Amino acid sequence: MKKMILLFVPLVLFAHIVGLKELVQTLFPLLVHKRIVKVYTSPSFFPLFDDNSTFVLVEECNQSDLVFGDINCSKPIFGLSYRFFSTHPNVIGAFYYRKGRPQLVIKMKSYEKYFGHLDPSLQRYAQ
Amino acid sequence: MNRIKFQYIFFAFAIFLGATIFLLYHNFLETEKYIQKLILQEDLRELRQTTDNIKRHLLRIIPPHIDFYTYLQTHPDVYKDIQKDLELFIIDKYKFIYLLEPVDKDRFRFLVDTSRNDRASFGELYTPLEPQEYHTLSPHYFFHKELKNIWLTYINPVVEHGKIKALIVIDFSLEQAHLIEKSLKTLENFLSGLILFLSGLIAIMVLFAYFDYKRERKMVQAYEKLEKLNKELEHRVEEKIKELRKKDAIILNQSKLAAMGEMINMIAHQWRQPLNAISVSAINMQIEANMGLSNPQSIEENAKMIQQQAQLMSRVIDDFMDYARPEKKKERFDVKEMVEEVLKMIEPQLKNHNISIVLDLAQDLYIESYKKDLEHVLLNLLSNARDALDECGKEPKKIIIKAYKEKDRIKIEVKDNGCGIPKHIQERIFEPYFTTKEQGKGTGLGLYMSRKIVREKLKGDLFFESFDTGTTFIIEL
Numbered sequence: 001m002k003k004m005i006l007l008f009v010p011l012v013l014f015a016h017i018v019g020l021k022e023l024v025q026t027l028f029p030l031l032v033h034k035r036i037v038k039v040y041t042s043p044s045f046f047p048l049f050d051d052n053s054t055f056v057l058v059e060e061c062n063q064s065d066l067v068f069g070d071i072n073c074s075k076p077i078f079g080l081s082y083r084f085f086s087t088h089p090n091v092i093g094a095f096y097y098r099k100g101r102p103q104l105v106i107k108m109k110s111y112e113k114y115f116g117h118l119d120p121s122l123q124r125y126a127q
Numbered sequence: 128m129n130r131i132k133f134q135y136i137f138f139a140f141a142i143f144l145g146a147t148i149f150l151l152y153h154n155f156l157e158t159e160k161y162i163q164k165l166i167l168q169e170d171l172r173e174l175r176q177t178t179d180n181i182k183r184h185l186l187r188i189i190p191p192h193i194d195f196y197t198y199l200q201t202h203p204d205v206y207k208d209i210q211k212d213l214e215l216f217i218i219d220k221y222k223f224i225y226l227l228e229p230v231d232k233d234r235f236r237f238l239v240d241t242s243r244n245d246r247a248s249f250g251e252l253y254t255p256l257e258p259q260e261y262h263t264l265s266p267h268y269f270f271h272k273e274l275k276n277i278w279l280t281y282i283n284p285v286v287e288h289g290k291i292k293a294l295i296v297i298d299f300s301l302e303q304a305h306l307i308e309k310s311l312k313t314l315e316n317f318l319s320g321l322i323l324f325l326s327g328l329i330a331i332m333v334l335f336a337y338f339d340y341k342r343e344r345k346m347v348q349a350y351e352k353l354e355k356l357n358k359e360l361e362h363r364v365e366e367k368i369k370e371l372r373k374k375d376a377i378i379l380n381q382s383k384l385a386a387m388g389e390m391i392n393m394i395a396h397q398w399r400q401p402l403n404a405i406s407v408s409a410i411n412m413q414i415e416a417n418m419g420l421s422n423p424q425s426i427e428e429n430a431k432m433i434q435q436q437a438q439l440m441s442r443v444i445d446d447f448m449d450y451a452r453p454e455k456k457k458e459r460f461d462v463k464e465m466v467e468e469v470l471k472m473i474e475p476q477l478k479n480h481n482i483s484i485v486l487d488l489a490q491d492l493y494i495e496s497y498k499k500d501l502e503h504v505l506l507n508l509l510s511n512a513r514d515a516l517d518e519c520g521k522e523p524k525k526i527i528i529k530a531y532k533e534k535d536r537i538k539i540e541v542k543d544n545g546c547g548i549p550k551h552i553q554e555r556i557f558e559p560y561f562t563t564k565e566q567g568k569g570t571g572l573g574l575y576m577s578r579k580i581v582r583e584k585l586k587g588d589l590f591f592e593s594f595d596t597g598t599t600f601i602i603e604l
Contacts, residue, residue, distance in 0.1 A: 040226065098253060099298060100278075105254075124234075
């Protein structure tokens with residue numbers, strides 16, 4: 001089922017209406033290999049993680065499975081800009097817009113360090 | 128009928144107008160499409176020229192057989208120069224100008240990016256929304272599915288030996304084209320509204336014309352019906368007139384017969400005296416012959432007397448013949464003389480009825496008219512006066528005949544001193560066949576014919592005034 005959903009990830013990604021919330025809901029459990037993901041993020045992104053069956057928002061970045069946003073932390077980070085993605089050593093992936101087009105990238109080196117193998121459905125985004 | 132023809136023209140005009148509006152609208156839509164196509168064609172031509180220029184520039188700088196990424200990676204100064212050169216091409220319509228190199232079927236790599244706010248780093252991976260559109264060996268453009276109304280992407284590949292070395296990509300802003308399109312759309316909407324309004328107006332006008340046509344048709348039908356009725360009525364009137372003429376002819380005939388009877392009666396009256404005289408002379412001659420007293424002198428006297436009386440009788444016949452002769456031409460005559468001539472015919476009879484005649488006739492009262500017809504009318508009035516006086520029985524019986532001129536009109540009055548016409552029959556005395564006389568004595572046509580003659584032939588009028596003291600008939604000419 002998750003794979004089925006993942007096939008629709010690009011569509012979900014690029015559909016402005018659906019937006020970021022659906023992306024994180026399908027992408028994060030696949031990245032982390034967990035059904036419930038502990039997420040640390042800034043309060044402005046809390047509404048993206050209000051689904052209690054998938055996410056648990058933690059108050060300290062060290063308690064999280066994944067940090068969302070361009071936040072400096074020792075835990076794996078999912079960034080929101082290419083610059084952060086390309087410079088921070090803990091960033092495993094990022095989502096940002098380039099030339100008006102949404103971009104999803106996963107940094108294999110960092111990802112494998114934290115989570116091992118990448119789900120095959122996400123291979124196309126790997127760098 | 129003209130109105131109906133006008134409505135046909137109106138219908139034709141409305142159809143013509145409708146067709147013209149439709150053609151105009153159709154023409155506008157075609158023109159709109161043409162303008163849009165032309166704008167796009169112009170933009171594409173411009174993009175082609177720009178990207179070709181960039182391509183020529185790149186091929187001049189980067190040597191062949193080396194891939195762009197490797198060359199630019201090893202020659203950062205060339206990279207900077209190219210970036211600056213590409214920046215020179217930026218205008219408002221070009222949102223982004225960048226160079227890409229294909230990595231795999233979905234991903235590309237940024238070589239050079241000229242964007243100010245959204246500049247990609249050298250070698251940065253890029254996943255476009257429609258990657259298949261980028262794998263092209265010839266210049267190509269496409270509209271974004273999600274961003275269709277914002278820009279189009281134009282791709283001009285740099286190909287070497289059938290392999291794409293780089294892609295010159297321009298995200299071209301459609302804002303200007305959309306502004307024109309929007310204006311055209313506004314114009315189209317206005318035109319659509321106008322056409323809708325005009326169509327409604329034409330429909331109302333056609334509807335109005337149709338109802339007017341129907342009303343007009345009804346009117347024409349009613350008019351035709353009326354015309355038919357009129358013709359029928361005319362026909363009936365003609366028939367009636369013919370019938371009346373026939374009746375008139377019969378009445379005239381009867382009137383003539385009656386007049387003839389009257390005339391015979393008068394001749395008989397006139398002849399009675401000469402006949403008596405002739406008879407007396409004849410008896411005298413017979414007695415003298417029987418007694419042997421006859422002598423040539425007495426025979427001559429008696430013969431002379433008989434001759435005179437016979438001449439008198441002949442004159443009477445002449446007078447009546449003259450009176451009865453139909454008259455076709457008007458003549459100028461003295462009214463007094465005319466009255467006297469009539470009296471000559473009827474006076475013996477009036478005297479026989481003990482009726483005295485009083486004349487009050489103006490001198491030199493000349494008139495140009497039909498004399499015989501006037502005599503006929505006067506004679507008829509005098510006969511009626513005679514009969515009325517006899518019927519009334521008042522003594523002494525008197526008839527006054529007056530002739531005078533009043534306000535350019537000549538009036539001849541016949542007045543009797545009888546008992547007058549009873550009021551209840553006064554309205555009917557001019558009707559044909561109406562008579563108060565005993566059966567066999569009157570036809571009831573005298574006054575009817577008299578008035579007809581005076582009104583229709585003499586162009587005058589005949590009327591009466593009646594009181595207990597008598598009746599006056601007035602001929603006004």
